[in-house]
Amino acid sequence: MKKFALSCITLVLSLNAYADNPLYETGPGQDSSFVRFLNAASDKASVVNGSAKVALGAQTDNRVSRFYPVKAGDKLSATVQVGNHKAAIDVVAKPGEFITIAIVNKGNGLDSLIVRESPTDFNANRASISLLNADPACTAAGLNGGAKGASVFENVATGTTQRRLVNAVKLSVQAQCNKADTGAAVDMGQLQAGERYSVIVIPSKKAQQVFFVRDSTS
Template identity: 80%
Template structure:
């Protein structure tokens, strides 16, 4: 087993504890890759590798970990548990790739969605936002935003994401599943130029829950 996630889990016993320095070697001529975890279950999730654990809460402000830098081509393995539901995780990142491992309940099992993104749209004068569909029951996710409710994203399949650059303004958005609103409108506040954001759709007891995070790295 590669030591891809081992150092991360040893240092991160909760989402409030992160190291600012680099945790993994990438090599002088190799692009960094990044992996984060998203809890889309109704219970807390624990991700384990041996004796090392990473805890993800069940509230919007602690469901998502930061992006951890990893060595492209190495295998990341771990096990995850939400209540009595368990699953295993195995993923390999390509150079420059951003991966979100979504842990989501499916009936009596804990499933995972591997969402891959290779962003190429950085602009220091604009903000970058994405819509990540982490709800298997939302066949076509969309996002409307701004004062006129203009379409920002359309037809985002479960386990997929779309990203685009927008002006760094105050922004409120409404997610949709098909032609119906998904969750409540989300106030993203004042977007910052050069920053990346993710609007995330997850399953809930009543349809969907929608929230956003700033895509920070450790």
């Protein structure tokens, strides 16, 4: 089975070309796990292993990679870099687990948040949305949505995520940090039945930045 050092080359090619080739062969009868990278730092970031490098932008539409399948139980190691700062990452995924590795600033250096999710909810007639809190300064994130501003999520701690099924409707949401509105309201548009979405809270110079992505796998 290929290790992460060899598979990073495949990851780079997959990200650049948006190919749907898996990073790892999981083998018959084995559950796949999935890993993606989130750049929650203040500048462009890269994930480096040997001569292979994955670039992550500093805009909302290119901060997040796709989810890539990995073999559960394998140790994945890499180095993340933002400017001149580097940090090492090691993670092992459980079977069926979805992991987001968030790169964040910490003092004059870098840190990573390993956000784990073991989804059990799927309904082809409904959409699945999550709130992922990748801001160390936001100790309790929340999300209100819909015409009446109903509470969708509450008390999502830093480095964690919550998920639920909702009707496939047009949806606009407002994030909160520590019970106060933060960031601009996010128009998620028309949600599609059977699809997964992530609303993400990251640090910014002015409190928090909030955006959403449609979760996709390669």
